[in-house]
Amino acid sequence: MRVFRSVKDLGPLDVALKEAMEIKADRYKYQELGKNKTALLIFFNNSLRTRLSTQKAAMNLGMNVIVLDVNQGAWKLETERGVVMDGDKSEHLLEAIPVMASYCDIIGVRSFARFESREDDYQEKILEQFIQYSGKPVFFMESATVHPLQSFADLITIEEYKECKRPKVVLTWAPHPKALPQAVPNSFAEWMNAADVDFVVTHPEGYELDPQFVGDARVEYDQMKAFEGADFVYAKNWSCPGVTRPEDYGKILSQDMSWTVSERQMAVTNNAHFMHCLPVRRNMIVTDDVIESPRSLVIPEAANREISATVVLKRMLEAL
């Protein structure tokens, strides 16, 4: 595997899930694979889980790891070609990428949506430059539009906790005080469409996800109706994807607190498990009671980030 951004990059999901379970049973099984190989993890944005779980995954495989927080100590980077660099940015991404690549074998990049231009974000301008100019395998650690390591961990978690063959999985929008990216719901929708589940998306009008990710998934604007009989409830806030009105891209269209996941909605589910990628704002996205309930999977879900990252790095090491 040279690039990891989409569910398609993994190949057949049953094979990938088997590999994940094998690694979960013995996470050091491939500790010789990464000997004298270096992973470079580059963060343009904050992280707790991705940073720690991906480092741990690389160490499971015997790799060396370098972590760079671009905004803390590195030179401020210009990302647009053709700019006269007379401002506060000292270095251009076009030099920085090959320099960084020269010190490593595999590169992970976190670079969130900037919300300056829908086109720039959805064209993945930053990650595409890493793919083009690094000459190294690149995996996405949440880009402008996708978060595949999260969705893979979510899929592993659903596989572990499902109580029927084809569970009903509901992705629900929930309110949040800041405009958040669409990367998590985009990838979750993409992965659930590829998995053997009954998938439903619910959100207020105007929050329609990009068709390239949501595909033909059932969209239900009535949250209570969507929750009926659900086996898994996956909550997430996202800002306006700008599908129906491009001028609203990245805006907060609703802060309707009736969408906060509480016992009221959970009562109509099939005793559903609650999921969220974290970090989560309590009593905005989900009530204390629901996130603390025995049906909440937020901690095992986060723990599975180590497993999804180990599978991805293993696949990339095998292809070096």
Ligand code: AN0
């Ligand atoms: C980010 C987001 O919503 O994309 C990261 C989630 C993994 N969340 C925040 O910025 C709070």
Ligand code: CP
């Ligand atoms: N879920 C997730 O990616 O968390 P971090 O932003 O803390 O890495």
